[in-house]
Every structure is written in C-alpha cells, then in structure tokens.
Amino acid sequence: MKHWWWKSLAVALLLVASIAAFWVPLSPALVHVSPSRIAPGEVVIHVTGYNTHFTPEMRVFIENDGQQVCASMIETIDATHARIVMNVPQGLRASMSDLSVQGLLYPGAFYSDALGDGIENDGCGNVNKIELQTPGFTFPNRSILYESIRNLHFHVPMWFTMIVLMGISVWHSIKGLGDNSLDRDRKAVSAVHVGLLFCGLGLTTGAFWARATWGAFWTNDVKLNGAAVTALIYLAYLVLRGSIPDAHKRARLSAIYNVFAFMLLVLFLFVVPRLNAIDSLHPGNGGNSGFNDLDLDNRLRVIFYPAVAGWILLGTWMYDLRERSARLRELTEQ
Amino acid sequence: MKTAEIAQLLRLEVALDLRQRAAWGGMLLYVVSAVYVCFLAVKGGLGTATWNALYWIILLFAAFNALARSFQREEGGRQLYLYTLADPRSVVLARTVYNAITMMVLSLLSLMFYALFLGSEVLASADLPQFLLAVVLGGLGFATVLTLISAIAARAGNGLGLMAILGFPLVLPMLLAVMRASKLALDGVAWSVTSTYFGGLLLLDVITVTLAWVLFPYLWRD
Known part of the structure; x- marks a missing residue:
C-alpha cells in the first residue's frame, strides 16, 4: 500500500477525468440562424440549436438596442430546429440585432439597414418570464470549438x-x-x-x-x-x-x-x-x-x-x- | 577567472590559425561559393524577405563549416597535454571568444559578397546600424552555441555529422530571433520595436556562455 498508493490514485484520477471529459454534455446553444439580414415586414427565420429542446411554447424575441420584438409564430421541426415567423416593425435603432430563443442568446444574428428612431417595446424580453433551462453540469459551448x-x-x-x-x-x-x-x-x-x-x-x-x-x-x-x-x-x-x-x-x-x-x-x-x-x-x-x-x-x-x-x-x-x-x-x- | 591564461590561449589560437591559413581560405571560399550558387540560382531581384532568409541560411551553413573544426585539433595526447596546462574554463572561454571574432568577421565578409552578387537595393531602405548589429549579434550567437556543440561532437568522436544533428535544433531559437530582427531592420523599423529581439539575442548569448562555462569542465575531463 505504501508504495503503490499513488499508482491507484493515477488510475482513479485518469478514469474519472477521461470518462467525464467524454460524458459531460455541452451546454445548449444556438449554432446557426438564417437569414442574416432582416428588413421591416414578415420575416421567416430558421434556427438550429445544439443540445436544445425547442418547444412551440418557448420564448423567442429579437433584441435591438434594448428594444424587443416578439415572434408571431413558432413552429418546431424537432428539438434542435425551429421555424420562426416575425413581424419586424419599421424604425429599428441599431443595425445589429440579437436573437434570443428559449433564453439562449445569438448575438449579432441579424443586420438591417433601414434604421429609425426606435420601435414600440412590446416587453417580451422581460427576463423574469424566460423559461430558463437547467442543464446541469455542462461544458461551455462555443462557436468554432x-x-x-x-x-x-x-x-x-x-x-x-x-x-x-x-x-x-x-x-x-x-x-x-x-x-x-x-x-x-x-x-x-x-x-x-x-x-x-x-x-x-x-x-x-x-x-x-x-x-x-x-x-x-x-x-x-x-x-x-x-x-x-x-x-x-x-x-x-x-x-x-x-x-x-x-x-x-x-x-x-x-x-x-x-x-x-x-x-x-x-x-x-x-x-x-x-x-x-x-x-x-x-x-x-x-x-x-x-x-x-x-x-x-x-x-x-x-x-x-x-x-x-x-x-x-x-x-x-x-x-x-x-x-x-x-x-x-x-x-x-x- | 584567469584573464592572463585566457589571453594566452587566445594568442595560441591566433598563432595556430595563422600557421594554417588554408583553414581561413577554405571558410571564405565556402561563403563565396555559396553566395555565387545563390546568384546563379536566383537570377534577378529578390524581395526583402527572401534576401534576408537566404543570407542567414548561407551564414548558418558557413558557421557550421567554420566552427566544426574548433575542437578537432585536440585528439588523444594533445587534449591531455592542454588539460594539464590550462583550466578547462579558460579553454572554452578563449575558444568561444576566438570563434565569436571569427564569426563576426565571416558574417561581415559574407554580407559584403552577398550584397555584391545579390544586389544591395534592399539595404537602401534599411536601418543600416541596426542591420549590422543584427549581423554581428547573430554571428556571436552562432559562435557561442556551436562552440560547445562542436566540443561535444568532437568528444563523441564523430565530427561534422553529429555536429549538424545536435546543432541545428539548438541554434534555431537564435536563428529565428536574428532573422526576425534583421528583417525588421531591413524594413527600417524603429529601435523601440527591434530592441526586444536584440535584448533576447544578448540574453541567449549570455545563457549559452554561462552554461558552457559551467558544463565544460565535465566535458573536458576523461
């Protein structure tokens, strides 16, 4: 025991670390959003997620300079694909907008060039209402990695x-x-x-x-x-x-x-x-x-x-x- | 540190080399031939980056060629004789100094031939003092590393072949730093940018000489 305790420690550490390195899931994230440009009017957006569980009841909105636009229709194809219809109003303030789906943020998702003085905030970005997922122990999910x-x-x-x-x-x-x-x-x-x-x-x-x-x-x-x-x-x-x-x-x-x-x-x-x-x-x-x-x-x-x-x-x-x-x-x- | 002994050994090196002038002639011929081969191969103008790279490659091989023989002289009895006469640390320091001087002269001479054959337009826009400093420090760096390596190779009884295998990876940090520094100097970049590389080169030289100073007595002992 005196001489091989560190060998058992090595085996134990390696087993735990290697199994965990493969076992632990990545945290959910949005990996692909198309189109990348939006203009005022009805826009159909395709969203691809990773390790997500999309449901028709999920909260989806576009955030533009602190103002939110809600989705008018959500159609989930499966747990990681969704089709979202939005009515983009006139007068977005910033050229870049973020997309939030089910509490997951896709920053800089859309570009729009017809800008104005701002829109009427419909308040669906209210943080308290987001159905936050509790994924448990996960690794960070980053683009490229x-x-x-x-x-x-x-x-x-x-x-x-x-x-x-x-x-x-x-x-x-x-x-x-x-x-x-x-x-x-x-x-x-x-x-x-x-x-x-x-x-x-x-x-x-x-x-x-x-x-x-x-x-x-x-x-x-x-x-x-x-x-x-x-x-x-x-x-x-x-x-x-x-x-x-x-x-x-x-x-x-x-x-x-x-x-x-x-x-x-x-x-x-x-x-x-x-x-x-x-x-x-x-x-x-x-x-x-x-x-x-x-x-x-x-x-x-x-x-x-x-x-x-x-x-x-x-x-x-x-x-x-x-x-x-x-x-x-x-x-x-x- | 015995300055007198080092000076004496240095004088011995110079005397031996003066007696064998073919060695210096050989080194110069090597450089001139290499430059001429490059001239024939390139034909026409070179960009700054290529000009710089080619120069350092020629100098690297010239350094290997010139310094490989620096411990070949001591075989068998002569090594033992020198060992009984002088402190090994003085031997290695004297030889490093001698090799450093050799490399400085050689690198400046090869720069001359190189500029003559492959064009000196590149030097027109360069910061010349900076570039010369890079050349001198580069030669010094090659000399410090390769002196110890040539001693190891000579003691292993397997001259040039082993020297190339042992020396190339060890000389690489020096080569990378000096190539970067001289490229920046050729582009005429300010001192504030290049000083990091010059400092790094000097630091490498100091570390190498210190290691040689510490380790050589073990190498010299039989």
Whole structure:
C-alpha cells in the first residue's frame, strides 16, 4: 500500500477525468440562424440549436438596442430546429440585432439597414418570464470549438507531463555529472524516452484539434514550432547517445547536452510564445481569449486539474517501469 | 577567472590559425561559393524577405563549416597535454571568444559578397546600424552555441555529422530571433520595436556562455 498508493490514485484520477471529459454534455446553444439580414415586414427565420429542446411554447424575441420584438409564430421541426415567423416593425435603432430563443442568446444574428428612431417595446424580453433551462453540469459551448473543447483534458496534460518528465531527466543528468553514476544516466534516458512519447501524443492530439478548429493539421504557430524543435532536440539527444560506445563517456556527454536541451525547452515553451504572442493561434496568446474566459463557472477546471495530475502520475509511473526494466536488462547482460 | 591564461590561449589560437591559413581560405571560399550558387540560382531581384532568409541560411551553413573544426585539433595526447596546462574554463572561454571574432568577421565578409552578387537595393531602405548589429549579434550567437556543440561532437568522436544533428535544433531559437530582427531592420523599423529581439539575442548569448562555462569542465575531463 505504501508504495503503490499513488499508482491507484493515477488510475482513479485518469478514469474519472477521461470518462467525464467524454460524458459531460455541452451546454445548449444556438449554432446557426438564417437569414442574416432582416428588413421591416414578415420575416421567416430558421434556427438550429445544439443540445436544445425547442418547444412551440418557448420564448423567442429579437433584441435591438434594448428594444424587443416578439415572434408571431413558432413552429418546431424537432428539438434542435425551429421555424420562426416575425413581424419586424419599421424604425429599428441599431443595425445589429440579437436573437434570443428559449433564453439562449445569438448575438449579432441579424443586420438591417433601414434604421429609425426606435420601435414600440412590446416587453417580451422581460427576463423574469424566460423559461430558463437547467442543464446541469455542462461544458461551455462555443462557436468554432464546439465538441472539440473536450480535447482540453487530453492535449494540455500531455505537455505538462512531458515537461515534468524532461525535468526529472535533467535533474538526474545534473546529479549524474556530479557523481559520475550510470544509474543516474539510465534514469535520465528513461525519462526522455517516456517524455518523447508524451510529446508525440501532445502533437497528435494538437494536430487533430487544429484540423477541427483552425482548418489544418499543422500551422505556422510559435507553440507548434517550439514543440517540433523540442522534439528534434530530444531526438538528437538519443542520436548522440547512440553514437558513443563507452558508457561513462556517453553518460557525461549526453548529460551535458540534456542540460542544454532543457534550457531550450524552457525557452521554447515558456519564453518565446510570450515574446511574439502575435504569431500564435493558441487560446490565451496573441489576443485570443483563453480558456479561463470560457470557463466562468470552473466546470472545465474541475475535470482539467484531475486530468493533469492523473497524466503526470501515469507518466511518472511509466518512467519508473521503463527505468526498472532497463536496469534488469543491464543486470541480465552482465 | 584567469584573464592572463585566457589571453594566452587566445594568442595560441591566433598563432595556430595563422600557421594554417588554408583553414581561413577554405571558410571564405565556402561563403563565396555559396553566395555565387545563390546568384546563379536566383537570377534577378529578390524581395526583402527572401534576401534576408537566404543570407542567414548561407551564414548558418558557413558557421557550421567554420566552427566544426574548433575542437578537432585536440585528439588523444594533445587534449591531455592542454588539460594539464590550462583550466578547462579558460579553454572554452578563449575558444568561444576566438570563434565569436571569427564569426563576426565571416558574417561581415559574407554580407559584403552577398550584397555584391545579390544586389544591395534592399539595404537602401534599411536601418543600416541596426542591420549590422543584427549581423554581428547573430554571428556571436552562432559562435557561442556551436562552440560547445562542436566540443561535444568532437568528444563523441564523430565530427561534422553529429555536429549538424545536435546543432541545428539548438541554434534555431537564435536563428529565428536574428532573422526576425534583421528583417525588421531591413524594413527600417524603429529601435523601440527591434530592441526586444536584440535584448533576447544578448540574453541567449549570455545563457549559452554561462552554461558552457559551467558544463565544460565535465566535458573536458576523461
């Protein structure tokens, strides 16, 4: 129990976080509204929702500069599609209008160019009357991201785990330079092996996420370039090891290179993205909103932190196993 | 820090290189050939971005070529002899300084040839002092990183091939920063914008030299 409690903790955290990452539904949202222009007169609007339960009794209105227009007829096709008829009056004050369906807001839904001094407010936007849905525990539903928001719980922990493993590696390398021990060298290289695996997983999960949200598997983004170069550096570390036959010399030279490699990892993953953040498409960089802006009620964090802890523990566990099997291989070879 | 020892080692480097003038001739010929190949391949005007990129690519390869040999001289007995005579830290500092001077001279010379063959219209609208500072700092950066890498490669007993594999990813942050800085300088951007990159470059140089200073004794020991 004393030795494997953290392994059970890793399994428990990963199970909970991964199941929740797939299980938790997205909160309802309006994803598509057509047409995008309205003019005074009768307008037929098609609304597409996601995870919604449209009913003919739902409250639908257009909001224009604080003034509301109610729907004159609502026809629900199914739970996520509705046809709405509106009588748009003359004299809307602002050119952009928002659409509200069942308490869900689609900001800037319509554009109209025939403007006036305002309309008679029919008061159907009265907030108290909106039948608020209580969807329970949900993830934020944002355009572009949509369901891919779940990837946050897989993509980001991979990088955290890689950084921890490379940190373990450089720690053993520095220690090994001091005491010339081959044990330290074995630990350093085992950590790099597992760290590279997590780097590969981070790149893969990132590539699929990029395809879904940015439109391409690979883009010219500072963080992507940094990750790619970090991978190259650690692959070069393995090549360096492979080219030195003498074990003690290999331990010393690769430890020196490892210190360099870790310095560049820190530079590439922490300093450079902040220096020219303009080049980044990543959330939280270059003026993009970060996940903390989406995650106002901390629902992502509740899953994200256990996922990070779980993956880091799993990575450490894998490193431990790899190191022990390498030690056994050395012992059997002797 | 033993200044006298470093100066002595520096003098040794200069004397050895003066004795082997073919090495410097080789480096220059390499740059001139590379520039000439580019001239033949390009034929005609280059945009600022391409002009800048091509220059740095030529300089990068020239740096690898020039600095790869910086620890090849010490093989077997000579390394041991030097080890007994001098502090390894003085050795690495002297060699870094010597390589930095080499790279500065080489980068300015290659800029001259490059402007001669591939046109200097680009430089007309540039902030020249800024661009020269970028060139000098870039050469300095390549020298600091590649000195340590060439030492590792030479100790691993596998010269140029290993040097390229180990060096390219490590030199990349330097290259990216210096390319960006020199592109901005060529566009004639104000100091207030480019100073971030120059500061970053200097910081990278300082970190690299410090790491070399700390790590080299371990590398030098056998």
